[in-house]
Amino acid sequence: MSVxxxxxxxxxxRNSFETCLRLALPGSAILLIEDGVYAARKPSSxxxxxxxxxxxxxxxxxxxxLQARGLAAESLVDGxxxxxxxxxxxLTTEYDKTQSWL
Amino acid sequence: xxxxxxxYINRKPPHGSVYALESLEVVLIGAAxxxxxxxxxxxxxxxxxxxxxxxxxxxxxxxxxxxxxxxDYDVNRIYVERESMELRGLVKEDLMPLTWEDEDDDWAExxxxxxxxxxxxxxxxxxxxxxxxx
Numbered sequence: 001m002s003v004x005x006x007x008x009x010x011x012x013x014r015n016s017f018e019t020c021l022r023l024a025l026p027g028s029a030i031l032l033i034e035d036g037v038y039a040a041r042k043p044s045s046x047x048x049x050x051x052x053x054x055x056x057x058x059x060x061x062x063x064x065x066l067q068a069r070g071l072a073a074e075s076l077v078d079g080x081x082x083x084x085x086x087x088x089x090x091l092t093t094e095y096d097k098t099q100s101w102l
Numbered sequence: 103x104x105x106x107x108x109x110y111i112n113r114k115p116p117h118g119s120v121y122a123l124e125s126l127e128v129v130l131i132g133a134a135x136x137x138x139x140x141x142x143x144x145x146x147x148x149x150x151x152x153x154x155x156x157x158x159x160x161x162x163x164x165x166x167x168x169x170x171x172x173x174d175y176d177v178n179r180i181y182v183e184r185e186s187m188e189l190r191g192l193v194k195e196d197l198m199p200l201t202w203e204d205e206d207d208d209w210a211e212x213x214x215x216x217x218x219x220x221x222x223x224x225x226x227x228x229x230x231x232x233x234x235x236x
Contacts, residue, residue: 008118009118010115010118010146010149012145012146012189012190013114013115013145013146034117034118035115035117035118035146038115038146038149038190041190041191042191043191044189044190044191045189045191047191063159064159064160065117065160067156067157067158067159067160068117068155068156068157068159068160068162068164069115069116069117069149069152069155070152070153070154070155070156070166071152072154
C-alpha cells in the first residue's frame with residue numbers, strides 16, 4: 001500500500017493542507033488530526049476541496065480532535081471516515097509510510 | 103488606579119496551542135482589576151467560540167466553558183470578525199451564546215457577542231489604549 005498523508009494544521013493558517021492535496025497521489029490516504037480537522041467542516045472552501053479529493057483518496061479524521069473542537073459528525077464532509085486512536089495506529093501500519101505535513 | 107482600555111486580539115484556534123487558554127486567563131485578570139476589556143476574534147480565533155467543545159478525549163483542560171464567565175466580569179464587548187466567519191462557513195448560531203446582565207436596564211440579559219465587519223473592527227482598534235495579541 002502507499003502513503004498515509006497526515007495534516008495537523010488549520011487550512012486557513014498554513015498551506016500544508018493544500019500542498020498535501022496537490023502532492024498526494026491517487027490511492028494514497030489523507031488523515032486529518034489536531035487543527036487539521038477544521039478542513040472537514042462544511043460548508044467551507046476547505047471542505048469543497050476535500051470533497052473533490054474524496055474521489056481519489058480515502059479520507060480520515062481523528063474523532064478525539066473533532067470532539068475537542070466542537071465539530072459534530074453531521075457537520076463534516078460526507079464520506080470522511082472517523083477513526084479513534086487505535087484506528088490511527090492501524091492506519092500507520094496499513095500504509096508503507098506516513099508523510100506528516102507539519 | 104487609572105482605567106485603561108485593553109483590547110485582546112485572538113487569532114489562533116483553541117486546542118492546537120496554549121495561546122487561547124493563556125489569553126483567556128490574562129483577560130480575566132485584567133477584568134478583575136476593573137480595566138475596560140474588549141475582545142476580538144479574528145482568523146482561526148473564531149473557532150475558540152464554537153459550541154459543544156469537549157476535550158475529554160484529547161486529555162487537555164477544556165477552558166472554553168470559561169468564556170461564559172466573562173459576562174460576570176463585565177466583559178461584554180466581544181467582537182467577532184464577519185469576514186473570518188464567512189471564510190470558514192460559520193454563522194453566529196454556531197458560536198456559544200455569551201451574555202451579560204445590564205444593571206442599568208433591570209438586569210436584562212444581553213448578548214455579548216457582536217459579529218462586525220473588518221471596517222468596524224478597525225474602528226474599534228482606534229479607541230484602545232493597549233492592544234495585546236494572542
